[in-house]
Amino acid sequence: MNLLKSTKQFPKTHLVAVCTCAATVALALVFIPSQDVAAERGDKRQTIVLAAPSETQKTVSETTTKPTNQIDTAKAEATQPAIPVIALADTSPEPQLSAPTPVVEENWLRIKVRSGDNLTTLFKKAGLGANEMYPLINGIKPEKPFKRLMPGHQLEFLIVDGELSKLRLEKSKLESLVISKNESGYQIEKVERVPDVQHVYKQGNIEQSLFLAGQSAGLSQTKIMELAGIFGWDVDFALDIRKGDSFRLIYEELLLDGEVIKDGNIIAAEFTNQGKTFRAIRYTDSKGDSNYFTPKGESMRKAFLRTPVDFARISSRFNPNRRHPIFKTKRPHRGVDYASPTGTPIKSAGDGKVIFAGRKGGYGKVVIVQHGQKYTTLYAHMSRIKPGMKRGKRVKQGNTIGYVGSTGYATGPHLHYEFRVNGVHRNPLTVPLPHAKPLPKKEHKNFMPLAQEMVAQLETLAQTQIAAK
Numbered sequence: 001m002n003l004l005k006s007t008k009q010f011p012k013t014h015l016v017a018v019c020t021c022a023a024t025v026a027l028a029l030v031f032i033p034s035q036d037v038a039a040e041r042g043d044k045r046q047t048i049v050l051a052a053p054s055e056t057q058k059t060v061s062e063t064t065t066k067p068t069n070q071i072d073t074a075k076a077e078a079t080q081p082a083i084p085v086i087a088l089a090d091t092s093p094e095p096q097l098s099a100p101t102p103v104v105e106e107n108w109l110r111i112k113v114r115s116g117d118n119l120t121t122l123f124k125k126a127g128l129g130a131n132e133m134y135p136l137i138n139g140i141k142p143e144k145p146f147k148r149l150m151p152g153h154q155l156e157f158l159i160v161d162g163e164l165s166k167l168r169l170e171k172s173k174l175e176s177l178v179i180s181k182n183e184s185g186y187q188i189e190k191v192e193r194v195p196d197v198q199h200v201y202k203q204g205n206i207e208q209s210l211f212l213a214g215q216s217a218g219l220s221q222t223k224i225m226e227l228a229g230i231f232g233w234d235v236d237f238a239l240d241i242r243k244g245d246s247f248r249l250i251y252e253e254l255l256l257d258g259e260v261i262k263d264g265n266i267i268a269a270e271f272t273n274q275g276k277t278f279r280a281i282r283y284t285d286s287k288g289d290s291n292y293f294t295p296k297g298e299s300m301r302k303a304f305l306r307t308p309v310d311f312a313r314i315s316s317r318f319n320p321n322r323r324h325p326i327f328k329t330k331r332p333h334r335g336v337d338y339a340s341p342t343g344t345p346i347k348s349a350g351d352g353k354v355i356f357a358g359r360k361g362g363y364g365k366v367v368i369v370q371h372g373q374k375y376t377t378l379y380a381h382m383s384r385i386k387p388g389m390k391r392g393k394r395v396k397q398g399n400t401i402g403y404v405g406s407t408g409y410a411t412g413p414h415l416h417y418e419f420r421v422n423g424v425h426r427n428p429l430t431v432p433l434p435h436a437k438p439l440p441k442k443e444h445k446n447f448m449p450l451a452q453e454m455v456a457q458l459e460t461l462a463q464t465q466i467a468a469k
């Protein structure tokens with residue numbers, strides 16, 4: 001029997017087909033419902049289409065039968081003026097979707113699988129007997145879709161004139177199987193639903209903390225953490241946040257049948273900290289990897305972690321004129337000391353290669369990592385060097401290389417961390433950190449227009465909110 005992988009969808013999805021045709025005209029003034037599933041898949045075939053003013057929106061919405069409001073402008077009313085929106089449309093030439101086939105839900109008998117249920121008990125509950133069940137099971141062999149019936153799955157029977165015509169097994173909101181009876185026997189079809197994607201705009205002003213401001217803007221805890229993670233390379237959310245800082249973001253919501261099933265990714269965000277504004281755009285490259293970049297294509301990540309250890313306090317700062325606490329002589333302190341319990345993991349601040357791992361005088365057990373030609377980092381007083389760390393070993397940013405201790409000249413457990421640029425010691429707390437690898441040039445023709453549009457959209461939506469107040 002044939003297992004058909006079908007893209008057959010419920011009516012809304014047919015809007016994709018509408019978009020598909022329209023998007024081939026570069027600046028088609030079409031309101032496109034947020035159907036940018038392509039963005040999710042990292043599909044390269046994307047076109048940015050500017051939405052039309054409200055009149056056009058209406059017209060097109062009518063013809064597509066479903067006026068989907070793409071952007072839920074948090075606090076703004078639905079009646080506010082039209083918001084120019086962008087949508088990423090799949091420009092694949094062939095619309096694979098046929099005309100909508102409405103599913104008449106009333107005739108379906110739905111039975112939820114409970115623990116202890118098997119196909120026999122479920123057929124019984126549906127008023128059907130073995131004479132209906134066995135031909136079906138035999139008809140779809142070697143497929144065994146009912147082998148792993150789980151509580152929570154839903155079985156739906158379409159019974160016509162007392163006979164089973166279709167059976168649908170809903171494994172999740174996104175995946176189901178449909179078995180239908182036809183002249184030649186039974187046919188099994190796998191139906192995968194692609195959720196609709198809606199863009200949501202939120203903004204907030206910080207009075208006390210990002211967390212509280214995020215909550216009152218209606219962001220989930222996860223979204224707040226994601227937002228902090230994106231800007232965490234530039235902003236220290238524990239120390240740098242001030243009253244008056246602000247944020248804006250656009251993220252995706254995934255919907256099925258008009259119901260939000262979960263949050264998607266943050267696709268563009270802005271954070272203003274002490275008057276300085278940072279912007280981040282999510283981009284999926286041609287290999288399918290997604291990362292955040294500045295609108296100029298720089299990585300939001302830095303090539304180095306600012307602090308390579310979770311620490312309780314800074315016990316000694318970088319000081320070229322310090323008197324040494326043990327020797328009582330003038331001895332510069334060429335790094336930062338992070339007091340932390342013995343055994344706390346120490347991470348490599350960046351990608352690189354171990355050039356030394358072992359004991360070295362006052363440093364005690366120490367690891368030195370070289371990062372490209374220009375940079376080296378040094379981690380001293382370890383209680384233990386991580387096994388395998390030896391000269392030539394390649395490490396990634398964040399890899400554990402050893403553990404906090406007090407070997408060598410140390411008054412207590414801490415990490416002594418040094419950062420050298422071209423052989424010169426620099427203050428690890430203030431040295432400007434280079435960005436991680438920027439977006440490759442060949443990605444720019446896809447990324448730049450997207451970045452421009454997203455920045456413009458953040459602007460416009462913010463103004464729309466001001467106007468609405």
Ligand SMILES: [Zn+2]
Binds near residue numbers: 335336337415416
């Ligand atoms: Zn030190």
